[in-house]
Amino acid sequence: MKFGIQINEGPYTHEASTTALNFVSAAIEAGHEIFRVFFYHDGVNNGTRYTTPPQDDRNIVNAWSELAEKHDIDLVVCVAAAQRRGIVDEGEQERNGKDGNNIAPGFRISGLGQLIEAGIQSDRLVVFGD
Amino acid sequence: MKFGIQINEGPYTHEASTTALNFVSAAIEAGHEIFRVFFYHDGVNNGTRYTTPPQDDRNIVNAWSELAEKHDIDLVVCVAAAQRRGIVDEGEQERNGKDGNNIAPGFRISGLGQLIEAGIQSDRLVVFGD
């Protein structure tokens, strides 16, 4: 079965991203496909490589990047939400005249249409948020 | 009278930072002093220069930077909260081996002791959050 996942809250601040990570891992283990993970609202904050969590805590950003690489998962950060919150890739850096970018490996920035498409193409859309 | 201000939520996501901005402006206008604005929890996200809000909306990060410059206000971003959320200045960039930084003008990263000090030194500590 094909799952679409929406994540609305930042890592650490809210459990939503952790719950989603565990759900996605379990879904893959059960043989399901993850069509896309879409990061919206503060969920876009999952996609910054600038985080440095305490050494005795989990690294959620890295966990997403590794999961994406291992299972070829499409991690999409909403562009409108990212602009408000300061998540920038190379394209956005150029477009908005920023002097750097902070997107983490395996994440890409794209439009809200990608969320609707995930709703259309997936058998189930599961939302994690506050 | 001396005010200490604590802000716990990111700009745009929550009204807290906007309310605090309006409160601080009114306090200055009434002749009061702002001892310090301390950004904690997701409040640290007020301190990134990577945001690009929609053109028809307010720019909260710039508003803080401008207010700080005009009235010499101490804007302190909590280091522990900033590390979890990916807010980085030059010192943090070096310490944590990051390839860039995103701190906005007028903000500085420092420890939680700065919040306690604000509680001790200010006549009133006012907290804005969720």
Next chain:
Amino acid sequence: MSDTKKFLFVNRKAPYGTIYAWESLEVILISAAFEQDVSLVFVDDGVFQIAKGQDTSDLGIKNFSPTYNALGDYDINKIYIEKESLEARGLTVDDLLKLTYEDEDDDWAEKDSIHVVSSAELVEIMDQQDVVLSF
């Protein structure tokens, strides 16, 4: 039309205190481009999102409530408000924006997009959907 699904957007949060209402509206507008069967529900504090007379000039926050008026032009005209949520908040339909659309199947007559329904009716409406997005 095998790719047409029934999308339901459930709005339960007040506007301005948090950004969910506004960012929900942005998703709803985008969804119009995908030719899906879109319905909106406003329940609990979500009913405050479509209160009339919003004026954010003192706050500096953008007033996004006029944007709801555009929904009819995007063929989004199934907007359900829970009666019990209105009553608990001392509101009636007269306190809400008047949202309308022009019905192309009825000589472009202007019709109300807003339907005030009971909890019991809403249960049935929500049951009919394929994809539920919550804000």
Next chain:
Amino acid sequence: MSDTKKFLFVNRKAPYGTIYAWESLEVILISAAFEQDVSLVFVDDGVFQIAKGQDTSDLGIKNFSPTYNALGDYDINKIYIEKESLEARGLTVDDLLKLTYEDEDDDWAEKDSIHVVSSAELVEIMDQQDVVLSF
């Protein structure tokens, strides 16, 4: 001691669902270094923060509840729990961590840091503070 103020930390949120509980504890620990008069209140869902038996191994989130045991060593031993909040949640003091300190004025006798108080008593305690931080 003109710089000594009465600091009150009010904890009203459950742990793990959001980070407020943990980041509140980090502030409380730092406050110990400033030689202030510190009190903690756990009220509403905040009482869940000091529930005993927490085990986060399945989640991967750090279990920070053992850190509360260190508060006594930092001379933070005025910890007030609202009785009504416990009762509403089906809890008693036996469901909580046992937090103690050694009283240097009483030959280092081990004493309870936790005081279960009624709403009416809590009103008086909160009234006596100089600085209130809420989480």
Next chain:
Amino acid sequence: MPMLHTVNKSPFERGALESCVRLAIKGSSVLLIEDGIYGATKGTTASDMVENAMKDLDFYVLGSDLKARGVDEGRLIDGITVVDYSGFVKLAVDNDKVQAWL
């Protein structure tokens, strides 16, 4: 010691106002801001709680947050005072301390 309490949560969705009312000492002031302003309106499931609390507490509401949400002042519970941001600052000055019911 007089204390200012701020409440920024809707009383229909969150317990903050109820907790504030339960734990604020007699004579305190309560300022409703942000989504908290809905607690100032009459004819709701929360009105009785607020009207009862007004016997012991002074209630204020931030005008700009009312206006943003389209809440006409005519819908406020009688006896609640509308203030602007400078009124908010004055309340913070006039009370000995401020507690935010987050």
Next chain:
Amino acid sequence: MPMLHTVNKSPFERGALESCVRLAIKGSSVLLIEDGIYGATKGTTASDMVENAMKDLDFYVLGSDLKARGVDEGRLIDGITVVDYSGFVKLAVDNDKVQAWL
């Protein structure tokens, strides 16, 4: 059409569980996760609501969130099923759609 509802809010602080119970169609499943797990415990001010709702709805609770918060399974309302993440996935598969009560 069978539907899975997820609730991740404490019933003592937020209205999400109450709204879910009010608006979920008979025969639906409700999975309590994150801070929502407190709604699965007995002897609380929310227990009656859940026990009543169990006449029409099947209740599940995520075990790892219970364990994280130190809630012993002996404190659960009778008839609520504990599941792990693979059980969560199975519930999402077995129902036609999932609604999150955020």
